[in-house]
Amino acid sequence: MNRSLFIFIGVIFTVVFSLSGLVLVPDWQFSEIGQFKTADGTLYPQPLTGPPDAGRHVYMDLGCIYCHTQQVRPEGFGADIERGWGRRRTVMRDYMFDPINLTGTMRTGPDLANIGARQPSRTWQYLHLYNPVITSPGSIMPPHPFLFTVGADAAPPPDAVALPKEWQTPTAKYIIPNSRGRFLVDYLMSLDKSVDLPEAQ
Amino acid sequence: MATLAVPNKPEALESQELLTRVQTDRSCRQTVLIYYTSAVFWLLLGSVLAILASLKMHIPGFLADWEWLTFGRVRPAHLNSMIYGWAVMAAIGTLLWLQARMGRVRLPLPLLLPVSGLVWNVGVAYGMIAILIGYSSSTEWLEFPVPVLGFFGFCLVLIIYATLVMMMRRKVHHTYVSQWYIYGGVLWFPFLYVSALILTQAPHINGTVRAIANWWFAHNVLGLWLTPIGLASAYYFIPKVTGRPVHSYHLSLLGFWTLALFYNWAGTHHLVGGPIPAWVITVGIVGSMMMFIPVTTVAINHHMTMLGQFHHLRTSPTLRFVVFGAMSYTLVSFHGSLAALRSFSEVAHFTHHTIAHSHLGVYCFFTMMMFGAMYYIFPRILRREWSSAPLIKVHFWTTAIGSIVYVVGLGWAGWVQGSMMNNPDIPFMDVVKYTIPWLESRSVAGTLMSVGHFVFAYLVWRMLRGDGADQQGPTLLTTARSLRKQRERKARARERAREVA
Known part of the structure; x- marks a missing residue:
């Protein structure tokens, strides 16, 4: 095998072949997918805009994907549905507007595909982000104090979240999420893939 | 007189060679030195980041107040420092030197x-800072922001050009298997x-097509870039150090094209069970199964070349690292093919098992292979x-x-973690608690590996200072015991020869 041209063509062919087969063909095959009209006439899914979309950037820059997935595996394959991470498996249509792939590959923490439906309390989300062991004893998720300011005034501002008694200190009786913290929770609240889709039955 | 003239000729040839x-x-010298020393720098930085990330996994409060050092940033920073800083720069240094050596041409x-080496460093530094201050693309293995492509592209164009030029100008008509792999890798990666x-x-x-493209890339960057350069090194250094030709040309040919x-x-x-068409995953599994062919051919070829030569492992630093690397290649590939199966993936996917697998690879x-290559190449370019x-x-x-502690510990823990996660009766927090002692063992293993890296960096620093310049002959790992064994083996061989006679 001494002809470099022969190797050159072979090398280029193999990689173009796999790119077409694995990536371009599925893209073409599913370019027809559209939004689904639910029973009450709304369209699902909707592209993210405004604060939830800003929160998606916070989710990305803090590297949440390294411990959390956003996908529910089908029934009978793993225990995702039995664990209550979703009512149904997730399908391509759920992600049709995603500007970046956040499906993830690691579950050091639980799946978040439906976290907005599973844990709708904003207070819980804030306390959990501030220090995960407040709401989830034993958690190894890192605390995110930099998304909050703390305060101990007798009259807390309206957007303050009171810390539970046992977590209060003389200088920290409540936490106030900063804008990034609020955006992140807006994003988490938007994660809800529970609409019934025909292809996910 | 004619009989005397014969040995003279090869001698002259040899001195010319x-x-x-x-x-x-x-x-x-200059180019490889820049790539190699930079690679060692990123290896050290990557090790520090690795230890930080590992500690943060079982001590979540550790340095938690600093946003730029939060786990979700340190972890991708570790990966990118190791891949684009250490692995790729070591690979480029090695492949350029190998190409020049095998083609008998100047670089x-x-x-x-040499300028490209500096530009590559700027690209990696830019990407690393971007990740740490929060501009990661959050796409695994592609976290660096898009502008980094400008730096990498500049260097890759030069490296493709240099590779093609060396291929054209080569003084040896026959191309060796290592050259095919390098040629392939250099064209594939960009x-x-x-x-x-x-x-x-x-x-x-579509968001899921992004996921497919993501894993098409992340897997291929190992298989079609780091693997070819690693195998090119194994194919070069094993015969070189043992002084024996590669076992079979045809096997190496088969191995190359089936890998491609x-x-x-x-x-x-990597997406088994994910929200993508079933046929795409099936194709991935079939491809992974077919990988048994190239891996088996490479394993046979290297093992048969090494047969009867294992005693060199005692003396040659290069061979020790290279053979460790070659054996790991066989292991990681067989394991990878099995891990692709749906039933295996159902348990191992989303767990530390995958992390163990990627470190095995x-x-x-790869890293051990590059250590081996560096132990061979540094003394040659510096003549020390x-x-x-x-x-x-x-x-x-x-x-x-x-x-080994890292891979075995985390591989086992990941498997149990996956099995526990698939049993809905076990609370999720129990799964987390189960993994903690194993995460601690990973911190210990990682620290041990990092100690090795700092020792290596110290050796490279002394090499650059010229501390070994006055030494006669190569630095071998010979001990009194191994010398004695060598003498005994020679004596036995002589005895056998006498018996036959």
Whole structure:
């Protein structure tokens, strides 16, 4: 095998072949997918805009994907549905507007595909982000104090979240999420893939 | 007189060949030195980040107030420092030197290639800072922001050009298997990087197609870039150090083309159970199964070349690392093919098992292979010897034991973690608690590996200072015991020869 041209063509062919087969063909095959009209006439899914979309950037820059997935595996394959991470498996249509792939590959923490439906309390989300062991004893998720300011005034501002008694200190009786913290929770609240889709039955 | 003239001729040839070697080595000096020393720098930084990330996993409050050092940033910073800083820069240094040596040509672009080494560093530094201050693309293995492509692209164009020029100008008509692999890798990597960057981040692409493109890339960057360079090194250094030709040309031919054909398709096994069409995953699994062919051929070829030569492992630092790497390649590939199966993936996917697997590949195979290559190439381009055999041994044993503890511990823990997660009666927090002792063992293993890296960096620093310059002959790991064994073996061989006679 001494002809470099022969190797050159072979090398280029193999990689173009796999790119077409694995990536371009599925893209073409599913370019027809559209939004689904639910029973009450709304369209699902909707592209993210405004604060939830800003929160998606916070989710990305803090590297949440390294411990959390956003996908529910089908029934009978793993225990995702039995664990209550979703009512149904997730399908391509759920992600049709995603500007970046956040499906993830690691579950050091639980799946978040439906976290907005599973844990709708904003207070819980804030306390959990501030220090995960407040709401989830034993958690190894890192605390995110930099998304909050703390305060101990007798009259807390309206957007303050009171810390539970046992977590209060003389200088920290409540936490106030900063804008990034609020955006992140807006994003988490938007994660809800529970609409019934025909292809996910 | 005629009988005397015969041995003279090869001697003259040999000295001519030695001269060419010295010249090609010298032409590589600046470029390879820049790539190699930078690679070692990123290896050290990557090790520090690795220890931070590992500690943060079982001590979540550790340095938690600093946003730029939060786990979700330190972890991708570790990966990118190790891949684009250490692995890729070590690979480029190695492949340029190998190309010059095998083609018996001087390295072209004596000014631009060293500059490319500096530009690559700027690219990696830019990407690393971007990740740490919060501008990661959050796409695994492609976290660097898009502008980094400008830096990498500049260097890759020069490296493709240099590779093609060396291929054209080569003084040896026959091409060796290592040259095919390098040629393939050099052409594959830029194609992978550019197309994956577009497909994961350009607008109007279905989110799951992005996931496919992501894993097509992340898997291929190992299989079609690091693997070819690692195998090229194994194919070069094993015969070189043992002094025996590669076992079979035809096997190496088969191994190369089946790798090119099948590895390409294997990446989607990372998405088993995910929201993508079943046929895409099936193709990925079939591709992974077919990988048994190239891996088996390479394993047979290397093992048969090594047969009867294993005693060299006792003395040659290069061979020790390279053979450790080659054996890990066989292991990681067989394991990878099995892990692609749906039933295996159902348990191991989303767990630390995958992390163990990736370290078996990038560390036990590729990194150890690059250590081996560096132990061979540094003395040749600098014309000096390594200053301390005991320190080389410390380097080998810390990294070897550390990586084995890492992979076995986390591989086992990941499997149990996956099994527990698939049993809905076990609360999720119990799964987390189960993994903690194993995460601690990973911190210990990682620290051990990092100690090895710092020892290696110290050796490289002394090499650059010229501490081993006055040494006669190569630095071998020979001990009194191994010398005695060698003498005994020779004596036995003589005895056998006498008996036969």
